[in-house]
Amino acid sequence: MIRSVDLRSDTVTQPTAAMRRAMAEAVVGDDGYGEDPTVNELEARYADLVAKEAAVFVPSGVMANQLAVRVLTQPGDVIVAGRSQHLVSFEMGASARNSSVQFATVDDARGEIDIEEVLAVIDAEIDHQPHVGLVAVENTHMPSGGTPWALENLAALAAAVAPVPVHLDGARLFNAVVATGISAADYAAPVTTVMSCLSKGLAAPVGSVLAGPAPLMARARVERKRLGGSLRQAGILAAAGLVALDSMVDRLAQDHQRARRLADAVAATLAPSDYDPASCVTNIVAFDHPRARDVVAQLAQLGVHGGTVSPRRVRFVTHLGVSDDDVDYVIEVLKGLTVAPR
Ligand SMILES: Cc1ncc(COP(=O)(O)O)c(C=O)c1O
Numbered sequence: 082m083i084r085s086v087d088l089r090s091d092t093v094t095q096p097t098a099a100m101r102r103a104m105a106e107a108v109v110g111d112d113g114y115g116e117d118p119t120v121n122e123l124e125a126r127y128a129d130l131v132a133k134e135a136a137v138f139v140p141s142g143v144m145a146n147q148l149a150v151r152v153l154t155q156p157g158d159v160i161v162a163g164r165s166q167h168l169v170s171f172e173m174g175a176s177a178r179n180s181s182v183q184f185a186t187v188d189d190a191r192g193e194i195d196i197e198e199v200l201a202v203i204d205a206e207i208d209h210q211p212h213v214g215l216v217a218v219e220n221t222h223m224p225s226g227g228t229p230w231a232l233e234n235l236a237a238l239a240a241a242v243a244p245v246p247v248h249l250d251g252a253r254l255f256n257a258v259v260a261t262g263i264s265a266a267d268y269a270a271p272v273t274t275v276m277s278c279l280s281k282g283l284a285a286p287v288g289s290v291l292a293g294p295a296p297l298m299a300r301a302r303v304e305r306k307r308l309g310g311s312l313r314q315a316g317i318l319a320a321a322g323l324v325a326l327d328s329m330v331d332r333l334a335q336d337h338q339r340a341r342r343l344a345d346a347v348a349a350t351l352a353p354s355d356y357d358p359a360s361c362v363t364n365i366v367a368f369d370h371p372r373a374r375d376v377v378a379q380l381a382q383l384g385v386h387g388g389t390v391s392p393r394r395v396r397f398v399t400h401l402g403v404s405d406d407d408v409d410y411v412i413e414v415l416k417g418l419t420v421a422p423r
Contacts, residue, residue: 083384086407088343090388091336091364091400094284099328100321109316112138112285119316123323127290131275132266134300135221137291137305138319142252144238144310145171145276145291147179149248150215151304152297153274156181158214161202163189163241165391166223167250168217179308182214189217192228194218196241203245216242219250220268221257224390227340227365227398229257232267239271246273246408252289256282256363259333273297282333283325284401287318336364336399339408343397346412351376351395366397376418383414 087093097102110116120138122316126231128136139145146168154160160176162169164186168176176182198330203213216238220230239247249272251257251265258265269275274293279285291301305311312318344361352358370376378388387397399408 082301084119084352084407084410086380086386086411087402088385088387088397088411089401091281091398094280094282094401096286096321097284097324097329097401100324103320103324104317107316107320109314111313113311115312115321117314117316119323120319123319123326124290126323126326127204127277128292131269131277131292132267133269133275133292134295135292137298137301138314138315138322139289139291139305140287140310142167142276142278142280142289142306143175144308145252145278145289146172146217146248147175147308148291148304149217149274149276149293150176150180150182152300153246153248154180154182154214155212157201157211158182159185159211160215160217161185161187161194161196161199161213162217163187163192163219163222165189166217166219167223167252168219183211185213189219189222190225192219192222192225193234194238196238198236199238199242203242213245215241215248216245216319217248217250218272220253221253221260221363221365222279223365224367224396225365226344226361227253227256227363228360229261229263230268232263235268235305236271248272248280249275251275252278253281253363255330256272256333256337259330260337260362265350279322279325282336282400283329285318285321285325285329288322290322298355331351332401333364336401336403337362339399339403339405340364340397342408343399343411346415349395350415350418363416364399368395369393370395379418380414385411385414
């Protein structure tokens, strides 16, 4: 039987035995009334980790981002963000649909966005261009290859754009924390709102958390209800989220090591000559290839399942379900691949 290694996304992770136990035993209540003790504990725990006043548990990362947009912008506002960020490119136009805002996108090929580029958009308001209500960043930044932000650059950006608020899409914030040694609280300090997904590398089955100032989070709860994301005995899900935050963060280092081995193999086979495997410091290997979809299709036939994030960009993601043996196998497959040229 052909081996199957699923490198499509860290969203494919299965909940651990400890999560399943915690879910079965969770003490629950009606979260619509704020009465689910396990949800309340998860929200408090995340708020504490990112040193914000309050947090809101939501079903998905998209909803966490969308709530941030709803509470931080007015219809007609512009959000400045990197053009390949999830909020811009992977949420099916949700910000336009839900909040009647538009994007001014800036270069984010290397993950971070440039302060001067952002300030130029904000400055254009003087020339009768729309008001910038929000700046959004992504850490780690997925399409560039899971790149963590440098804390000083994030802090400088937030200081430069103030009083315009900054939202941090930290779907993989804990990957950044593990890779850099910078705490989640330090990363969150310069921004107004921050969200993290529990259901990616941390392996919980469902859920994300959005944190920020208490009055904003109170409004986020109203918006969550409006979007249909207010749940009832959600402690069953939050229980897995607590296990994720308590016991799944440190092991992300293993995913990072495995991704780096894949990055080295990719550099030697498929990636363009300027691809630097040392740039892979978390769990995502992303590289340009003129025939990205052919590469992915050929690999799939050999049991190696990757993906594309744009027509000419391949992505492999390591996670709890990918072992060292799996990586050995993928490396062998890459060596034998016949898709050429790079
Ligand atoms: C950077 C980033 N933000 C947000 C999300 C959305 O998370 P979800 O799929 O849980 O809605 C994702 C999902 O892949 C992501 O990669």
